Amino acid sequence: MPRSDDNHTNRPDAESDAGAVPHARAENGQSGGGDDQPLIRFEKVVKRYGDNVVLRELDFAVDAGQRVTLIGPSGSGKTTILRLLMTLERINGGVIWVNGDPLSHMYKSGDGGELVPATEKYQREVRKKIGMVFQQFNLFPNMSVRRNITEAPVYSLGISRDEADQRAEELLEMVGLSDKIDAHPTRLSGGQQQRVAIARALAMRPEILLLDEVTSALDPELVAGVLDVLREIARTTDITMLSVTHEMGFARDVSHRVLMFDQGQILEEGPPEQIFGDPQEERTKSFLHAVLESS
Template sequence: MDGNPDAVPDAVPDAVPDAVRFERVTKRFGDNTVLDGLDLSVGRGERVTLIGPSGSGKTTILRLLMTLERVTEGVILVDGLPYSHTPSGSDGGKLVPASERELATRRRRVGMVFQQFNLFPHMNVLENVVEAPVHVLGESREAAEAHARDLLGLVGLDDKIDARPTRLSGGQQQRVAIARALAMRPEILLLDEVTSALDPELVAEVLDVLRDIARDTEITLLCVTHEMGFARDVSDRILMFDQGRIIESGAAAQLLDAPEHERTRSFLRSVR
């Protein structure tokens, strides 16, 4: 998109579009600029980890993709099509902010696992995973339960389907939250500091589940974490953020072992 932020991107014949593309995306909260003209592409099936100090804009990227926040300037594309915006007019030459209804439909393509588990305490584990596919996707309860059982097996909780969340450890609750996000069959999975609310001894069990998902599925993964060992294991690419901008990007081993930017080196020393 050249010069005009409202222009619809030209199609590239025979090209496979990125799973996610941020084009000159700015996000402000009042006078505070959290993202500053961000250009970011994530390929289909790619695993990208965002690192950097608190307040550098990492979680805001995930919240924009979940449509929990709206873009101030620029546009987000998913599979080459406007996601944050929608074409206006018969020629489709101008983009305007998408309506709430359009955003609700589009966000079904994206799943997110939050820092807090946010499980329904009055439902058992199976019901927590089944609820959204039945009521949001319109799946039959039988099909949703079959898929949920498979997912709970994937996260190692097939023996806990009848338990209430209050009877589970924090690590088990977070694994239920991961299964719940996957139950919506997302094309893109967002992970926002998913171990930060856990006791240290529970972190490993959740990270092991996520490593298995990264290894065994083709899902596109966008992750915010301070767990550098996990970032090394699952990431195709790591992006270092500071003050709303990407200051360094590279393959996991290259960026973690031989960062070029002093700010990256300083940050990595602080989290190791």
């Protein structure tokens, strides 16, 4: 079964040792969003597992509404970025910001001033802006498709069951599965399960959608259907998308920017026509040649 790079679980030696960050502020000097700052910002972020440094003082940003794709060899840190944004991992240094609010940290007292490592409760609140679709579909097999999509909005967002049901019906129509709303995941193909997983992520009305190699666990004939759904989302919504993929055609079609990662750092970035048509780094050229030759 294909697996993602960097798909680690937290270990004691992976806990953040960054400690307090004195007087760290968002770019506009305030907590909260603003038009003059990116939606996502990594500021000197370090992530390591024991002696293995996965991210090396990473700086990068994504503006609201941008679709950014991360490419590069396995182990280069791409999936770790998504897992940090979902707070499935803790950083070892630096700060992550989402819409002007610290995600990895929290203000020690009120807005502004010293930042200290965030509590799980605080991270859950900031993370409500973010949805993620994983390689493995992670659907609850004992629940119908309807309940897989509606449970989190009802219990996490506090919306009514009727509103959640209506949203589920709309999303299933969008992903082409209206007739499967009362089916159980075990009755669906892998491609259908992944489309349900996309609908489930969107049901939380996130500002940011993270996509982690969402077709890598699918049989080849099922890949196109899932990618078509994602292309339609990119075409018809202004949701911010951060994708990790080896589907270079998809990356070329939907991305505003493509970032080439190697050894925990951004080696090269640019619009897809430049990265795929005229890459500047030899490592980018060799990576793309290997991926396109194998596809």
